[in-house]
Amino acid sequence: MTDSAPQDSTAAETAAAETAPSERGLLARALDSDIFHSFKGSKVTMLAALVTAIYFLGALFAPLIAPYNPFDMASIDLMDSQIPPVWVEGGDPRFLIGTDDQGRDLFSAILYGSRISLIVGFVSVLFAAVLGIGLGLLAGYVGGSVDTVIMRIADVQLTFPAILIALLIDGTVRGLWPGADRSITAFWVMVVSIGLSFWVQYARTVRSSTLVEKNKEYVQAARLIGIPPLAIMIRHVLPNVLGPVLVIATINLALAIILEATLSFLGVGLPPTEPSLGTLIRIGQNFLFSGEWWITIFPGAALAILVLAVNLLGDWLRDALNPKLR
Amino acid sequence: MSEAAVKERVAADRDTLVEVAGLSRVFDVSKPWLNRVIERSERMFLKAVTDVDFTIGRGETFALVGESGSGKSTVAKMVVGLLGATAGDIHIDGIHMTGPVGRSDMRKLRRRIQMIFQDPYASLNPRWRVERIIAEPIHAFGLATSNRDVVKKVGELLEVVGLDPRDGRKFPHEFSGGQRQRICIARSLASKPEFIVCDEPTSALDVSVQAQILNLMSDLQDEFGLTYLFISHDLAVVKHVSSRIGVMYLGRLVEVADTEQLFSAPKHPYTRMLLDAVPDLGMSGRKRTPVSGEIPNPITPPTGCAFHPRCPLAVDRCKAETPKPRDVDGALVACHMA
């Protein structure tokens, strides 16, 4: 097909193009954009964003907000264990929603636990994203056998469930460094295993976008003046393939948090002295039917709400960015 | 011909800037290895360009005309070095592009060659501001040292193509198709090239915008002494801008002639067919003989002369033997019947 009609965008598309000059700052443009408008139009999304923000801030300022530091062994008194929430008979106003079997204040534990969940979540998503984007760019741009090798590794990767990977890595680490500080090794074990489970999604999406961008004339114009391939990949192609990545990352964050909770629940996560939400749920499970329901229910609810909020945010982001995605 | 002979020819004929000889390009379009083994299918090759020869003089505009599958875009990409040649030689100002060329020689050569593409929407990185886009060649070839110098040069280039220097701060999507093509032209001028390959630069533009761009390109050619290789499917446009024209069909050059001659006395039946297909806008009452058939599949081209299934003059020889280009009245024609 040699002939193409002059770009005859519909009037709607013409209207949608930015009319204001781009000399205005990034913030001004962002607030005026269609995305922000779609955000303001959906109450559910705004609520989800608010909830996520609350968790964020709570986790960030945990040392300032929490009445106690649940990780500080000195501040815990076994005599305080299994106290119910303050509105139930036998409750103690010192511990708003009760304590767990070790005597830790549940409210503080949830705050600190969310912190761990969010940090592990973010770092592992970051790891997955960097790995996935890098490999996807490489596979898409270089092509040929590099592409084939990376994609087959990706296929194999997908056959391994994250939990299995975590157990494998955990076992290996314990074997290689038996004396290491468990809280640090466990953190990295989780980050690496969660990251390894998720990178493939990024790689595939970035690879297909790269394949499209690679053939566009602006890339050829850069090749023409002799810009080296690595510079083209990072400076030209990368900014144009990042669009879907944000959406994937948001949804992945929710999954990563659940995964971390699962791993902690199974005992592969952080040690019980530094419980994350998953650990708390596990501990509480033992007491569920003997009556101390609060030890599992509150952390469980906290986890569920966080994951739901992040998921909703990711959903909205995907829909809002979709028609704009080239 | 040998390296030395080419250098001699070019030195003697100071006017030749580009020399293309025996240029061919074959693409391997076979199915993946596994499929071939299982299905026992043969390898398949697409001969996009076969045995193309032409020269371009300094300051001249040479046009390559053809429809889809003619290979004209492939030739363009090979001439600028975006695509490798399977066979044949390309010499630009005596330098053998398709042979082993040193890094610094290649860099010097790259500065002198540029390309303007067809799609003004895909030719500019949507995430870069216009001044960064135009400055890229300036930085790549080290043509300016200070930031202020670069900004000044970019501003000058924008003015040369009829835009405002302040437009440099904007993003490509804020411009119309014609304006984007001007930005592309500005970018191509940034390295002060001598030779620009234009791949259907106005095909995606409206007619009135096309006129602006063609006029601009002509002015720039006069001002900067540029040489153009102009690729197009539109014979009327080509008549307007070029001094010599090569007509391509299914990867081969079927006719090469001066513009006047090609239009007044076309020798190859395909050229005549193309001319007949151009609509009669002057309403001169020119009779249009309807064209027959369609372009064949380039993977399984017809034997002998690829045009013979559609040719009113075809005889048995045309089916058996591929005609070689020969001189007929000053034009090069690849036809047994010319």
Added chain:
Amino acid sequence: MTDPLLSVRDLVVEFPTRRGVLTAVDGVSFDIGRGEVLGVVGESGAGKSITGSAIIRLLEPPGRIGGGTVTLDGKRIDTLSDDGIRRIRGKRIGMVFQDPLTSLNPLYRIGRQISETIQTHLDVGASEARRRAISLLEEVGIPAAAARIDAYPHEFSGGMRQRVVIALALAAEPDLVIADEPTTALDVSVQAQIISVLKKLCQERGAAVMLITHDMGVIAETADRVAVMYSGRIVEIGPVQDVIRKPNHPYTKGLMGSIPTLEARHGKLTQIRGSMPRLDSIPPGCPFHPRCEEAFDRCSRERPIPEPVGDSQVACWLHDPATAREEAAS
């Protein structure tokens, strides 16, 4: 025109957006006579495709008809219900779009698609429908139609596919065919073939054609009358000989001058400075006045009303009888 087939009066098509209502088509009026070919020509953004889409109510949301009337054979079709307009499409108005790849359903054989259209709109049985389909394919020039009728769209080349689309458009024997850039995606040598097929079939059936295109060459060869659109309005409409050879409106003059032709001499092409205004910044008065060499003060204040000039109608104050009188007086 007496007893036109299609009559469009003051058609307005608008797009409500966050920043306000954008008017893509602003008061367009024309008639199409039975069996005639009306070309609608203009550059991108002029609103010609949107006019065609509005007539058959296939506007992309949020586009909507904001005013005016569309009358087919004396009856209003712009106010019909969804069901009503569906019955019109295919039966009374056939459509040929630019991209043959998306006009045909890739999952169904072409024979089935054509027969289905015939059976839906005409009262015939399956075997009769198939017979007619084969005969249609032969008419549009598909070789070995009886065998090819059971092929899938992807088994045809671009030009052949567009012929099938033309057959499909004419299958239910409509009175009007709206063709929106029917040859733009095809090779040059094939374009001529397709246009002649379209013209031949429509002439034989007495079907009128609304040929929307940016290619003046196609109009010159095919149309009886032509309407030139600019910024959502018709600036000139008249017999094709007159508009092309002796254009009256400055925009039409500029347009014709900027087209390179085989007959013209080498030299600079006429160029119109600037470009068509965006929908959100259409100037007051005549939308062309900022780019017009012959504009004067009235042009920037009042929107021109179409005036008859010869057999054409021109929307330009230069051709207003009052202006002529002023000039004669000065």
